[in-house]
Amino acid sequence: MQWVENARSNPRIRKGLIAVGVAFLMYVLFGFLALPAILKSVLSRTLSETFHRKTTIQDIRVNPLELSVSVRGLTISERDAPSTWISAGEIFGNFQLASVIRGGPVLSEVRVTRPIVNIVRRPDGSYNFSDLLEEFGKKRAKRKEEERLLKYSFNNIRIVDGSLDFDDGPKMNRHEVRKIQIAIPFLSNLPYYADRYVQPSFSAVVNGDPVSFVGKTKPFTESLETTFDLNVVDLDITNYLEYVPMQREYEIPSAFLTVNAVLSFTQHKNKPPTLRAEGDVILKDVRVWGRDKSPMLYLPLVKASISPSDLAAREFRLASLRIQEPEGDVSIDRDGKINLLSLMPQEEKENVEEAKGRKTTPNEGSGTKEPIFSVASLRLAGGKVRFADASRGIPFKTELGELRVDVDNVSTEAGKKADAGVSFSTESGETLELNGNLSLSPLGSEGTVSLAKVVLKKYAPYYSDSVRFDVDGGSLDARSGYRFAGGDGGPEFRLSGLGASISDLRLRQREEKEEFLRIPALAVKDAEVDPGRKEVVVGEIATAKGTVAVRRSVGAGTNIARLVPEGSHPAKPADAKEPAGIPSGGKAPTAQPWRVTIKKTVVNGYAVRFEDRTTAPPVEIVLDRFRLAAENIAIGTHQRGRFSFSTRYNRQGNVSLGGTFSADPPSFNAKFQADNLPIGPMQPYYTERVKIFLTGGSISAEGNVSVDARKDQPLRAGFRGDVTVNGFSSLDKDLEEDFLKFSTLHFGGVDVEYHPTSVAIREISLTDFYSRIIVHPDGTLNLQGIVAKEGVGRDNALLHPAAAGVPEKTAPADNASQAPEVPVRIDTVTLQGGSVKFSDHYIKPNYSASLVEVGGRVSGLSSEESKLADIDLRGKLENSAPLEIVGKINPLAKDLFLDLKVDFRDMDLSPLSPYSGRYAGYGIQKGKLTLNLKYHIEKKNLKSDNKVFLDQFTFGEAVDSPDATKLPVRFAVALLKDRNGEVHLDLPVSGSIDDPKFSIWGVVWQIVKNLLVKAATSPFALLGAVFGGGEELSYLEFDPGSSVIPASDNAKLANLAKVLSERPALKLEIEGHVDIDKDREGMRQQIFRRKIAARKLADLVKTGQPAPALDNVRVDAAEYPKYLALAYKAEKFPKPRNFIGMAKDLPAPEMEKLMLTHIQVTDDALRQLAMERASRVRDRLVALGKVEPERIFLVEPKTLPPERKEKLRDSRVDFRIK
Incomplete structure (x- = not known):
């Protein structure tokens, strides 16, 4: 061949072919020789570790050319025993290259030859493999996730000549199944199909009796369709349930199965085979009990009619599903465990939380088809459910009857919607009805739901621990549209067109007999609730003719404040648990707040009665004709609404309030009006604190009120308007006489602000007022005893000096406390027509007086330092003695x-x-x-x-x-x-x-x-305080030895004469005194001077000149030596002489000395001097012509020298008033 020749001649091709040949040879040698040993070692060890049982394998053969594996002589022993549990002569599998493309194992043939299984049921009901069930069950959720991700296609599955030995220990029975032959066309979740399939079949010899299921194959057709007729009539399946290797917390004492169905297997030429099912499956008399024999579920008849369904394509379609008169008993025990959860396998319950927390998504592009389940018609009729909840503080029981469920065309296919309806009633006459559509993929429903005659009291066990009151009556009716939609972002739920009404609601606190709230009717209309958006919109809330009773008790506060127990969580039994299967609440994530809008609210005809039992007598206030209308109550939306409120106060006064408000932030601005609100009902609050009894009075007010309580800001409030107290009258409790009364006390133009705080009042007027001031017999003032102070009695408020002395002024408060905290301005205070009656019962006989026509005006009061108020107050005492107070004052300043x-x-x-x-x-x-x-x-x-x-x-x-x-x-x-x-x-x-x-x-x-x-x-001191002079009027001083009144004292004598003249009732005593030493020397000097003056007077007489009085003769200095010598010569005392016996001429000082030495002043002379002084003063006072002589008396002194007084001469005259 040419390509062979080319390969031989081309070294690169030749080398490539050699490399491929070597690799193929190595692959073949590894597959035939090395891989079997490796698989045998790995598989033996892995199975031993997985099953905890010794596993042996005789031989493994691998054909790398056919991609087949044959495991021969597999033996798995019993755990902790040498006997065989499972064995197989051969396990053969033929892999396909499609495994690489499909991403999972694809086998064209799976064959198990001569398998032997030994099953032992122990006396305790467990099996020889129960340990594996328990272990694998704990890992089931994880294993299911792995299985979901694993893709596979097993085709032409056959079990050849199998055996099963079942040793039933509890029943001491042994069952043998031999010659088991099973053929299964495929098990696959991949869109792969083989070239040919085995025909499904089953045959075996059970305890010596042959059993086989062989389909009928249509010959001469390309599809080779094979059908199986399944006919089972009233099979008691309870006999087989006990062999199910799983722990159950329930019993099924009765269950019968009837099957009338056809299975057909069809092989198609160019598409996957189909496995179709069609027919009826009927369950009868199914009863499920709990372990304590308590009934849980009863199904008299369940009939499923299967539409042609391709099981190979994972389609399960029911033409109809009928459930007739089912009964269920649902209960929750004290630990919160729901009995129906016991129907779940134990591993399912343990993994329910893990399964819920795991998010699964289909593998896009894998080609795996999701299973389809559909029911054309589902009917449940005559159902009954008995529900009992013992987990609450108060057990709850109810029974749902006439349960009906109608669902048409429900399917798991995407976008399919079913028509659904549910309804039931309870033993209390309550009903629920739901009608709408239902979608399973995606999960969703939309329709209407209605409740009727729901008895609120019945459900007390669910709210009794959260409140401190009982619902004595009340029923709820509600109807709403709803919409529910599941999605990757979480479920969405919404209520629309919600309407609800509550009738005859009656609430009563548990410790009281009387109801505190009664609502005959309350209706909610056109409400919408959107939890996803956290938004609630209510069209209208209306209620009428309700009553509210608020009571305050000693030591318990108000009943309204005690409606909810202390603490944030309701109390429940200490050993109570959350119901099983219900996720426990964790810490809620921070989320946006709810937005609530109530478009219209009407409260009409309510009555609120407030009773305060902490006072004696109790205070009772009734607010009736209560009406509240509000529009646009909004929370969380910062919108403002409008409201109006009015009520009647104690059947006399009226209060109204209306304006705008905001719930978020809280604020309102409203016009306020109060008319004729009686003060008397509030008297018990202060009756123990004051000693007066109110007999009349009412308050009226009109103005604007505003409050702004923004978050993180201080509260702001204000009032602007007028306040008036009318017809106020009160009695003194002790005397039962009028204490204070007035016609009107009016506050006009009030403007009060809080934060910043200020008070401004345009005018305050008090008219026709009367006040009673009384001094009690114990000396206390009634005003001081009006306000009772703890520990302070009347002994601390004595008024009369004899009872209390002169009261001391208490220490003033600190300057800071006296300083005005807020600016205050009062433009005008007016008093008119006032009278005050004063009575003193302390004095015997009693004294009374009245101050009438009290009136006046104070204008310009302000807390500003620079502003002074003018005050002008007037009145009359007993209509005759006028009182007038005028001036300026600033009592509000610091x-x-x-x-x-x-x-x-x-x-x-x-x-x-x-x-x-x-x-x-x-x-x-x-x-x-x-x-x-x-x-x-x-x-x-x-x-x-x-x-x-x-x-x-x-x-x-x-x-x-x-x-x-x-x-x-x-x-x-x-x-x-x-x-x-x-x-x-x-x-x-x-x-x-x-x-x-x-x-x-x-x-x-x-x-x-x-x-x-x-x-x-010191009467002269008193006179001096009145007329001046003070103590100087009580004496008159003289020069030593003289009785001549000094010229400087003439004013003093004139002042004294005036005092005596002005007070004719007074008498004056004059007492003369001398200073023994100074007056004696003074008199000596005066006699000496008189002798010299006598010599001059003699010369004047000789010359014929007029002769003055001796004391008026003045000798000048030039004349003095002459008349001294003549006076000396006239003296008779012995004089110094010269040697011839004649008197010597002596110098003037010597003559003066000798003369003074020989002048003698006796005590009588001094006494005469004192009397002469007193006489001269008397004569002078009389000479002034203001004092009658008979009112002046000369007094003989007891001693010549007077009483010693500091800074006064003894040479004086003392005066005494009588």
Whole structure:
């Protein structure tokens, strides 16, 4: 041949052919000689390890040319025993080159010759291979995944001359099956077909009886169609179930099988063979029990009519499936285990979670055809399901009856949709009906579902642990369209056109007998729920004529707050578990929030009753005629809606609110109006804290309210409008008399903001008000006891000095706490038509007075430091004594500023006689009081000028009172009262209001006490405080030895004369005194000067000149030596003489010394000097013409020298007032 010659002549071709020949030779030698030994070793070891049993192989032959393998003498022993479990004379397989192309083993022939299987059923029901079932079952899920990925095609499968020995230990029986001949055309999941196939057949000798299934083959046809008739009538399959090598947690005491079907196998020339099935399969009287003999499932009749189905093409088609009157018993035990899950094989239950978590996808391009299952008509009728759940705190039971399922044309083929309908009713009359379409590939359904007469109370076991109330009544009706679609991204579910209604809903807390909520009707319309988009849209929610009862109890709070148990999870039995087969919830992933929109909400005719049992008596508030209408309630969409709300308050007042709002973020802006809301119902809340009883009063308000509660921002709120309190009246509980009442308290133009906080009020007006101020018999003030404080009684609020003394001012708070936290502005405060009645029951006899026509205006109040308010308040005491308060004030600023003038004129004092008698010891016969007070506070410093004017004040008779002062009050009044019967006092007070010991009235009281003490001890000091001069009026000083009143003291005597003239009731005592030493020397000097003046006076007489008084004679310096010498000469005392016996002429100093030495001043002379001084003062006072002589008395001093006083001369005259 030419190509041979070319190959021989071409070295490259020759070398290639030689290489191929060598490789082929090596392949053949390896296949025939080496591979069998390798396979024998590997296969023996692998099977031994896999089955945990000793495996031996006599011989393996491989024909690399035919691609066939023959395993001969295979023996697998029993576990831990030498006896044989499985053996085979030969296992032959013929591989095809298509295995490489198809990606899986393709065998044209598989033959097992003389197989022998020994099966032993032990007394405990297990088998000699049960250990393998348990081991392989645990790996089944993984193995199924591998099997799904493995592609194969086994053709012309034959078992030749097989044997099976079955040793049934529990029944002490032995079964032998011999001469087993089985022919199976193919087992494949690959689109591969062989050139020829064996005809399916089965034959064997069972316990000596031959059994065979041989099909009928149509001759003379290319297809060689072979058919098998399968006819089984009422086969009791329970006899065979116990031999199924698997553990079961259930029993099947009854089950009968009837089969009337035809199987046909057809070989086609140029396409794969077909295996068709057609006929009926009937199950009768199927009963399934649990291990405790409890019924689980009963199927009286199940009939499946098989349409022509090509099993080889993995098609399973049913013309009809009829299930008549099935019964099921579904139960969940205390551990949460569902009984029906016991029907699953154990390994299926253990791997259910793993299987759910594994995502499987078909192998695209593999050519593998997914199985097709279809049912043209499925009918389930007359079904009944009994359900019991013991896993809840309260066991639950129900029974579903009249169960009906109708499905037409259901199929696993892609895009096929079936018509489906389900309905049932319960023993309580509840019904469910579902109608729609159903698709299995992809999984999906769309239709409508309706519920009717669902008894809410019945399902309490499922919500009772999550709430603290019981549902005493109520039924639910609902209808909705639905759509469900499965997909790679997860299932999608949606409800549309949802409508639901609740009738006669009644809720009651378990510890109470009365219902707290009753809703006759509640309807939800046109709702849509889309869990995938997390969106809910509700067309309308409407409810009417419901009642709500809110109760508050001691130690328990409100019933509404106790509807849900503490904690976030409902309680359940400690040993309870989640139902088996239900995945336990893990940590939910973070996801977007739900969006909820309610287009319209109407609540009409409701009544809310609030009862607070923590007070005595209980508070009861009723809100009826309750109406709420809202549009566009949106959560998660940042949309604003509108709402209106109105209700009647305690059958008297009315409240309405309407405007816009947002649920996300929470905010609203609305117009608010309240009319005639009674205050009385709220009284028990403060009745223990105050000592008054409200007898009338109502609140009205109108304005705008806004609230903005944005996330991560402080709450903002505000009110703008007017607030009015009308017809307020109250009684003092102790006295049962009016305490405070007024016609109107109006707050106009209120503008209150929170964050930033501010308060602005255009006007505050109080009209026709009346207040009662009472001093109780124990000395306490009713105002101080109105607010009851823990641990503080009336003993801490004593008013009268005799009961409490002068109260000390408490320490002021820190400046920071006193500083205004918010800006405040009040434009105008108006008082009109006010009256205050004061009664003192502490004084005996009692005292009463009334302040009437109280009115006025305060304008410009502000917390700004620079703004001052004008104040002008007026009133009258007993319609006669006018009161007027005017000035400027800024009480709202951080530093108080006050500049006030208070005028109180012509108050009649005789009604105050009880006070005077008790504390002064004398009644008041007559008198009037006028006060002119000025107060100035700036930078915490007080300056006040308190002018007091008493007109014709006269004490009455003495009163025997243990509380009366011992001080000379009458004398003090006499000192202060002038000739016109008037007393004028100026009592200035100053100090720091930050000083905790500083008190204005404390200082005033101390001044009054000091006046009385001074009246007793230093009356001239008191007079000096009034007229000036102070202590200087109590004495008059003289020069030593002189009785001449110094010219510098003329003003003092004039002032003293004025005091005595203005106070004719006073008498003056004058007592003269001398300084023994200084006045003695003074008198000596005065006598000396008088002697010299006498010499000059004698000369004046001699010359005929007028002779003045001796004390008025003045000797000048030039004349002094002459008259000294004459005076010396006239002296009679012995004088120094010269040697002739005549008196010597001495120098002036010597003469002065001798004269002074011989002048003697006696005590009588000193006493006479003291008397002369007193006389001269008396004469001077009388000479001034203002003091009557009979009111002045000269007093003989007990001692010539007076009482020593610092900085005063003993040469003086002392005055005493009587």
